[in-house]
Amino acid sequence: MTTHPVAPSLVATLPGHYYTDPELFRLEQERVFEALWFCAVRSADLDKPGAFRTVQVGRESVLITRSRTGELRAFLNVCRHRGAQLCTEESGEVRRNLQCPYHAWTYDLDGKLVAAPNLTKMPDVDRAQYGLITVALREWLGYAWVCLADEPPSFEETVIGAAVERLGDTAAIDRYRTEGLALGKRITYDVRSNWKLIVENFMECYHCATIHPELTDVLPEFADGYAAQYYVGHGAEFGDDVKGFTVDGSEGFGRLPEVAEDQDRRYYAMTVKPTVFVNLVPDHVILHRMFPLAQDRTIVECDWLYAPEVVESGADLSKSVELFHRVNAQDFDACERTQPAMSSRAYRSGGVLVPTEHHIGIFHEWLLKQLGGEHV
Ligand code: FES
Ligand SMILES: [Fe+2]
Incomplete structure (x- = not known):
């Protein structure tokens, strides 16, 4: 038998x-929250061009804005000049541009550098090159999901796939x-x-x-x-x-x-x-x-x-x-x-x-x- x-x-x-170690949490920030798609904001919370939110994703502050043409954009919330945090508020609204409070470098809602004190005297500075650093963004279920990875994993597999797996x-x-x-x-x-x-x-x-x-x-x-x-x-x-x-x-x-x-x-x-x-x-x-x-x-x-x-x-x-x-x-x-x-x-x-x-x-x-x- x-x-x-x-x-x-x-x-x-x-x-x-695993639940108490700050080192392990730091590793999770890097390998989980910064590596995968992270559900950041409800899209409708950014109800008009110029509306923005800042969200902590792993160790990074991510700035999400609604552009003049109505799309959502996500950037690292860090000024390209000397690194000041661009927006310190959790949410707010700007008219046209995002201006760094330190030396007034100014970016449009698509993240492009549009003005800076004395910029016209520096013709060699490529404004496109010094725009805000873009973060990948996808919308699903009416929420904006962002991913900090250089090569984001498949949204279809890792996010929408959860619905298939479950339902x-x-x-x-x-x-x-x-x-x-x-x-x-x-x-x-x-x-x-x-x-x-x-x-x-x-x-x-x-x-x-x-x-x-x-x-x-x-x-x-x-x-x-x-x-x-x-x-x-x-x-x-x-x-x-x-x-x-x-x-x-x-x-x-x-x-x-x-x-x-x-x-x-x-x-x-x-x-x-x-x-x-x-x-x-x-x-x-x-x-x-x-x-x-x-x-x-x-x-x-x-x-x-x-x-x-x-x-x-x-x-x-x-x-x-x-x-x-x-x-x-x-x-x-x-x-x-x-x-x-x-x-x-x-x-x-x-x-x-x-x-x-x-x-x-x-x-x-x-x-x-x-x-x-x-x-x-
Ligand atoms: S650090 Fe932002 S303008 Fe200087
Ligand atoms: Fe419960």
Whole structure:
């Protein structure tokens, strides 16, 4: 008689220092956030030519502007003269040009050097050569994604591919027409935890029954601990008596026009590594963007997006927003509870993942590969 080996129930996590070591965080800045496509801003936040935002991507400040012709552009936020930071504000608006506050080198919204004191007396200076340094930019789901790599990885494979991997095809996400939705609410969370704890937490649902009473009321299958991200194409179904994806299961808004019949009354979640979570429900989309600032601090910006007519009508969004706001608060509280223990000797060689969390192990393998096998 042959016996088949049984896969072990418990799989190892990363050791604790992966969540606490500033050197490792620095390596992640270089090999993860500066190497991959990073979701920086919501395109509609830059609503007119001259609007700009500055975003920290890894170790760099990136300046994103809307040009006179209406396209988004991204640059390193560094003056080509002697390196002063060009824009120190997080957001703002200029009329025509970006002027360095140090010696007044002036760039147009396409990054070209257009003026500088005494520039006319330096005919040998090539203005094109001393323009701002461009950063690659792509728009998807109504957000601007930037990449600092000299040769950015395929956007189709690494970003859009996440939707295919999770939902089976891109049509499933395209039907929500996220790029045409309007911002109903934005909440920014300052989370005292490593970004990976937030990703790991989002990927599993073993904790749902314990910490998310409102969510498991709406999505009863979550009480079993199987994550929404566990099966390809699967969306968790609303409970029979649930009318909408709201804090008390009361009516939400009308189904987004192109959402398919079989996607109705379901919740889909996906992780777009490294820093984005997308949540799809019939009447809105919730999109999380993380900004890892340190090994133990991550800003999470969460947008609730609705059909434009819902937002324009001034409808009361509070019950709709409150559900995931509570989920966020419950999740981030759990992450903050975990962070200090990462430096405990009890977690020196890590913890374990139960079978419903095994896909988190794949995230760890992905991270180790990104770090190039060079870790401390
Ligand atoms: S450093 Fe910007 S003009 Fe001199
Ligand atoms: Fe959660």
